[in-house]
Amino acid sequence: xxELLYQGADWDYAxxxxxxDAIDRVASEELGLDIYPNRIELxxxxxxxxxxxxxxxxxxxxxxxxxxxxxxxxxxxxxxYTSLAYEVVINSNPCISYLMEENTATMQALVIAHxxxxxxxxxxxxxxxxxxxxxxxxxxxxxxxxxxxAGCEDRYGVAAxxxxxDAAHSLSRHGVHRHGGRVQMDxxxxxxxxxxxxxxxERMFDDLWRTLPDAKPAPGIDKISERRRRLxxxxxxxxxxxxxxxxxxESWEREIIRIVxxxxxxxxxxxxxxxxxxxxxxxxxxxxxxxxxxxxxxDDAAFLEVLHSTSNVIMQPGFDHPAGGPDFNPYALGYAMxxxxxxxxxxxxxxxxxxxxxxxxxxxxxxxxRHAWANYRDxxxxxxxxxxxxxxxxxxxxxxxxxADPTLLVDAIHDHEGYRxxxxxxxxxxxxxxxxADVQVVDVDLSGDRKLMLExxxxxxxxxxxxxxxxxxxxxxxxxxxxxxxxxIDVTTDAVLSTYTAGPGKD
Amino acid sequence: xxxxxxxxxxxxxNLENRQRVLARARGAIAKTAREAIDQGTLRESKQGETVTIxxxxxxxxxxxxxxxxxxxxxxxxxxxxxxxGDRLPRPKGGGGGGGGGDGAGQGxxxxxxxxxxVLTRDEFLDLFFEDLELPDLVKSQVLATDxxxxxxxxxxxxxxxxxxxxxxxxxQSMARRIGLRRPKTPAVLELEQEVARLAxxxxxxxxxxxxxxxxxxxxxRLARVAWVDPIDMRYRRYTQVPKPTARAxxxxxxxxxxxxxxxxxxxxxRFFLLLHVFLERRYKRVDLVFIRHTEVAEEVDEEIxxxxxxxxxxxxxxxxxxxxxxxxxxxxxxxxxxxxAQASDGDNYSSDTQRAVTLLETEILPVVQHxxxxxxxxxxxxxxxxxDLWRGYAPLAERAPKLAMRRVADRRDIFPVFxxxxxxxxxx
Numbered sequence: 004x005x006e007l008l009y010q011g012a013d014w015d016y017a018x019x020x021x022x023x024d025a026i027d028r029v030a031s032e033e034l035g036l037d038i039y040p041n042r043i044e045l046x047x048x049x050x051x052x053x054x055x056x057x058x059x060x061x062x063x064x065x066x067x068x069x070x071x072x073x074x075x076x077x078x079x080x081x082x083x084y085t086s087l088a089y090e091v092v093i094n095s096n097p098c099i100s101y102l103m104e105e106n107t108a109t110m111q112a113l114v115i116a117h118x119x120x121x122x123x124x125x126x127x128x129x130x131x132x133x134x135x136x137x138x139x140x141x142x143x144x145x146x147x148x149x150x151x152x153a154g155c156e157d158r159y160g161v162a163a164x165x166x167x168x169d170a171a172h173s174l175s176r177h178g179v180h181r182h183g184g185r186v187q188m189d190x191x192x193x194x195x196x197x198x199x200x201x202x203x204x205e206r207m208f209d210d211l212w213r214t215l216p217d218a219k220p221a222p223g224i225d226k227i228s229e230r231r232r233r234l235x236x237x238x239x240x241x242x243x244x245x246x247x248x249x250x251x252x253e254s255w256e257r258e259i260i261r262i263v264x265x266x267x268x269x270x271x272x273x274x275x276x277x278x279x280x281x282x283x284x285x286x287x288x289x290x291x292x293x294x295x296x297x298x299x300x301x302d303d304a305a306f307l308e309v310l311h312s313t314s315n316v317i318m319q320p321g322f323d324h325p326a327g328g329p330d331f332n333p334y335a336l337g338y339a340m341x342x343x344x345x346x347x348x349x350x351x352x353x354x355x356x357x358x359x360x361x362x363x364x365x366x367x368x369x370x371x372x373r374h375a376w377a378n379y380r381d382x383x384x385x386x387x388x389x390x391x392x393x394x395x396x397x398x399x400x401x402x403x404x405x406x407a408d409p410t411l412l413v414d415a416i417h418d419h420e421g422y423r424x425x426x427x428x429x430x431x432x433x434x435x436x437x438x439x440a441d442v443q444v445v446d447v448d449l450s451g452d453r454k455l456m457l458e459x460x461x462x463x464x465x466x467x468x469x470x471x472x473x474x475x476x477x478x479x480x481x482x483x484x485x486x487x488x489x490x491x492i493d494v495t496t497d498a499v500l501s502t503y504t505a506g507p508g509k510d
Numbered sequence: 511x512x513x514x515x516x517x518x519x520x521x522x523x524n525l526e527n528r529q530r531v532l533a534r535a536r537g538a539i540a541k542t543a544r545e546a547i548d549q550g551t552l553r554e555s556k557q558g559e560t561v562t563i564x565x566x567x568x569x570x571x572x573x574x575x576x577x578x579x580x581x582x583x584x585x586x587x588x589x590x591x592x593x594x595g596d597r598l599p600r601p602k603g604g605g606g607g608g609g610g611g612d613g614a615g616q617g618x619x620x621x622x623x624x625x626x627x628v629l630t631r632d633e634f635l636d637l638f639f640e641d642l643e644l645p646d647l648v649k650s651q652v653l654a655t656d657x658x659x660x661x662x663x664x665x666x667x668x669x670x671x672x673x674x675x676x677x678x679x680x681x682q683s684m685a686r687r688i689g690l691r692r693p694k695t696p697a698v699l700e701l702e703q704e705v706a707r708l709a710x711x712x713x714x715x716x717x718x719x720x721x722x723x724x725x726x727x728x729x730x731r732l733a734r735v736a737w738v739d740p741i742d743m744r745y746r747r748y749t750q751v752p753k754p755t756a757r758a759x760x761x762x763x764x765x766x767x768x769x770x771x772x773x774x775x776x777x778x779x780r781f782f783l784l785l786h787v788f789l790e791r792r793y794k795r796v797d798l799v800f801i802r803h804t805e806v807a808e809e810v811d812e813e814i815x816x817x818x819x820x821x822x823x824x825x826x827x828x829x830x831x832x833x834x835x836x837x838x839x840x841x842x843x844x845x846x847x848x849x850x851a852q853a854s855d856g857d858n859y860s861s862d863t864q865r866a867v868t869l870l871e872t873e874i875l876p877v878v879q880h881x882x883x884x885x886x887x888x889x890x891x892x893x894x895x896x897x898d899l900w901r902g903y904a905p906l907a908e909r910a911p912k913l914a915m916r917r918v919a920d921r922r923d924i925f926p927v928f929x930x931x932x933x934x935x936x937x938x
Binding site for chain 2: 016019020023027040041042043044045046047049050052053056065066067068069070071073074097101104119161165169172173174175176177319320321322323324329331397398399400401402403404405406407409410411412413414415416417418420421425428429431432438439440442459461462463464465466467468470471472474475478
């Protein structure tokens with residue numbers, strides 16, 4: 004049995020270091036976690052608010068939207084509606100975890116286990132993060148972005164920069180290359196290469212500026228598809244398209260669009276793996292703290308505090324609870340599933356053997372979890388691993404909401420017939436492909452008025468929010484410099500469901 | 511693993527962003543400010559104002575879908591009573607169970623609540639009085655420059671001992687010592703020790719002789735070249751600069767005769783408060799003098815001024831006389847900026863009006879920066895037309911730009927009237 008790491012609530016650097024080392028031992032020897040080097044930063048609550056507003060980025064360029072978020076968080080914090088997170092962790096190399104100074108010694112240890120090991124391992128190993136984000140480059144890139152935009156503000160004025168940023172922000176959900184493998188996210192080298200290429204393109208040929216009509220169309224070439232090919236259409240990454248092809252932007256404006264786009268790309272995986280990420284971190288901290296307690300390194304009081312805070316975090320209010328609602332608490336669902344997978348591996352029931360023949364009773368719970376953390380995202384993870392037991396524990400049920408029907412129909416509950424339907428529907432609700440609006444640039448009227456044509460492929464009843472769509476399209480038109488048109492097309496029938504147009508003018 | 515303490519890093523990282531939000535929401539904030547006046551909470555709110563900004567000012571649009579029709583599935587937790595096939599009524603608020611976890615995040619609603627946050631009192635007042643200015647402020651500052659205050663004005667070679675600038679003096683001293691090659695004390699000590707050692711051991715007499723010579727020169731230099739010489743001395747120099755008068759007094763004159771109803775007094779009170787807060791923004795110190803009058807005038811404290819009812823007739827000139835007397839006795843015009851605001855329903859003994867006007871013109875207007883006359887008129891009075899006092903003051907206001915007169919009939923009018931009085935004049 005070893006010594007207690009600390010006693011009571013007070014901590015100092017030596018305590019943090021002792022706790023870190025003890026946690027490190029459990030994490031690497033028993034759990035086999037593979038992490039980026041850690042950096043732990045102590046901050047005050049005000050600094051925590053700052054970090055919140057920047058979506059957890061340690062530094063950002065200046066923009067009013069961050070001020071807005073700051074004010075929102077600050078207001079709800081001051082009134083006591085919300086308490087601040089105990090930590091924020093950044094997917095970077097070294098992995099930065101922010102710890103609040105108000106935390107007790109136990110909370111600091113828990114947070115180190117949660118963020119510096121749980122999240123850290125997930126960032127380093129999950130395929131989404133590996134594919135889309137370059138952890139070692141992000142801090143440099145953010146610093147570059149901040150100074151570049153500040154430079155533009157000095158040179159061209161805050162208003163001019165804000166105009167571009169507002170527009171780019173509104174399109175930032177459509178600034179991502181969704182199909183991985185196409186983009187290697189090494190921000191720095193990609194940046195150099197991309198810029199060189201673009202300069203070359205601009206020097207050589209800009210199809211948009213060609214005003215002379217073609218003397219004679221070459222025989223055998225489909226003009227429309229040729230034009231689309233040249234412009235790289237259809238393109239779903241709207242910001243990329245604008246940055247590359249918008250005829251009216253200055254080069255600094257393109258660069259700003261690029262900055263917004265790359266940062267959006269960096270954040271793209273986060274919402275897709277939220278359940279898993281939080282589940283992983285919570286499971287890891289709970290496991291580590293339990294082990295520390297078993298080894299006699301923390302006392303009973305500290306362990307009770309751990310239990311208390313973990314159980315607060317993994318609370319899932321029911322749908323009819325005032326604090327509940329349609330959304331799942333990612334901590335609750337994630338932690339329940341991780342715990343359940345470990346249980347299936349170590350002590351399976353007959354039902355588990357039926358449902359998960361390949362992992363049930365394999366005795367390697369940690370290996371199985373590590374595999375899951377590396378290779379899935381929320382949607383596929385739920386589809387693969389949501390077990391009947393978790394469905395029963397959460398008492399999940401499915402509603403069929405048909406607007407033609409005046410009532411809602413309960414069409415599946417936690418019973419044998421319902422398990423699979425519930426699992427499928429829940430997984431689908433985490434599928435970004437089904438939940439993000441699929442807006443693409445399809446064509447440009449090059450021979451006419453340079454009108455940009457976009458399509459939103461959707462189903463009836465899943466149309467764009469009208470007011471927002473109009474406002475966003477206006478921003479898009481501003482960046483394009485000419486008129487734009489957005490049509491909503493039914494994927495099944497190709498019928499045009501609605502049409503929006505916007506011009507580049509002031510209103 | 512590194513631990514870095516960031517707690518002492520610069521704070522207020524988001525100050526700039528916060529300012530930008532405020533700039534964006536200017537219109538909404540001005541509206542809130544006006545409401546704060548209407549509710550009379552401006553002065554009471556010491557810690558700040560809650561401002562609600564309509565969501566669309568700060569809305570960040572994006573392309574996102576909303577479920578408007580058709581069918582969909584929603585998975586929820588916490589089933590207690592339902593079995594497959596149960597039907598339940600649609601919850602109110604339309605759209606069924608909400609967003610269905612589509613991760614829309616912020617800005618997913620078409621109709622959002624207003625965005626609320628708290629402005630500090632300073633931010634609030636800054637915005638509130640943004641384009642207002644005090645009349646004649648510049649002039650008064652140039653005129654009232656009797657008070658002088660010392661200000662730093664570089665370095666001089668003479669001065670009083672209390673003003674010695676030690677670091678500069680020592681810098682001079684060191685430069686001089688180096689320039690004159692004054693030996694350093696450790697070097698001399700070393701030389702002395704060496705001489706002593708050689709003298710004791712008796713070895714190397716030539717060297718001993720040479721060192722003794724060196725030591726003698728060093729000691730002589732040390733004695734001649736002073737550590738700190740009078741020419742090294744440097745003093746901080748101060749000059750007397752005229753100090754602009756930074757204090758103001760505000761006279762509040764109010765008719766509390768029987769004809770002034772509670773509502774009218776309330777209007778007057780709001781105007782006085784507004785003026786007070788405004789003056790406080792511009793001056794370090796603002797004194798308030800409350801003078802109420804019926805047939806006679808008296809100086810009272812704020813509490814009595816606003817709450818204690820009186821009845822009686824109205825002789826305005828008494829208040830003006832009292833105002834002039836207090837000003838002469840306590841607030842000499844060369845060291846105070848003087849503002850006066852008079853609130854009345856406009857009634858006066860007709861024989862007194864001429865006297866009041868004369869008093870105002872000869873005694874008060876020459877010394878004040880600004881004199882505002884607010885006529886709190888109930889609608890009936892407005893219909894009746896000009897009041898005694900209005901008729902008396904109007905010709906004077908033509909001649910004297912310091913006198914401003916306005917009518918206030920409703921709470922809503924107070925802020926516009928105030929802005930009208932103090933709005934920044936566009937200079938051609």
